[in-house]
Amino acid sequence: MAKKEESVKLLGFLISPFSRRVEMALKIKGVPYEYLEEDLPKKSNLLLELNPVHKKVPVLVHNEKILSESHLVLNTFLINNVILEYIDQTWNNNPILPQDPYEKAMARFWAKFVDEQILPVGFMPLVKAEKGIDVAIEEIREMLMFLEKEVTGKDFFGRKTIGFLDMVAGSILIPFCLTRAWECMGIDMTPEDTFPELNRWIKKLNEVEIVRECIPPKDKHIERMNKIVERAKST
Incomplete structure (x- = not known):
């Protein structure tokens, strides 16, 4: 479980599968978090500040550490699910990835x-x-x-x-x-x-x-x- 002093925020988009999978991971781990819905056609100043390169969601902010991942290059999805792996390694209960x-x-x-x-x-x-x-x-x-x-x-x-x-x-x-x-x-x-x-x-x-x-x-x-x-x- 997340410690009381920890701060976890997730910037996402309701229809984004990448946001949905990160929320699943946080819920399975039992991590309290604040969810911030983005209006992608009108990107918030916070999103532009946290993910200035790709300007995409999801963005996870854990104790001021910022992780983002989803973006498009030449219409090809480049997703490496670093947020899921980070969540799995940070909170050890209810493993997401197999141990073998x-x-x-x-x-x-x-x-x-x-x-x-x-x-x-x-x-x-x-x-x-x-x-x-x-x-x-x-x-x-x-x-x-x-x-x-x-x-x-x-x-x-x-x-x-x-x-x-x-x-x-x-x-x-x-x-x-x-x-x-x-x-x-x-x-x-x-x-x-x-x-x-x-x-x-x-x-x-x-x-x-x-x-x-x-x-x-x-x-x-x-x-x-x-x-x-x-x-x-x-x-």
Whole structure:
């Protein structure tokens, strides 16, 4: 548990999966923190002060130590989840990463796969699918099938309890799948007959109270996705 004299603040954005996963980690660790919601189109002076280079969220401030990570370079997500690892190493209770060196390496491997392979080929390519929307859908499903196989036979990616990879993948897939965000384009991206294990995992993960507390409301998520569609179609 965080000590009384500790100060923990998180600057985030409700619809940002990167913010959601950091909140999950703090809640699982039982760390008291102050959450500051950012209006990204109108970045606050505090955000610009704390993260002047990338001007993105999440930003974690722990006893005046500042950590930030998410940013875009040439439309490619570069996320190394340093905040999650910092939280895990700072508060030792309820470990997020596996203790076994091999399992820890594999959790990092698959988290990198989710952020660098699945996320960039997710929603936006469907809106502006140059090769055709059917091809784009198939490419995304091929990526998701790797996760389908990885979670087969497990309660969670972290086996009996949620862990690092559950937070990374869950922060992206739970909002999309539970809110059926793809349906605004008439698409069922994760049909249960094709992805029975992923759907089972998503439902089980959503049963965890801490996870539910960190997932954006359906209406907010759909609203955000509709804005992305409209913006993409106009460019």
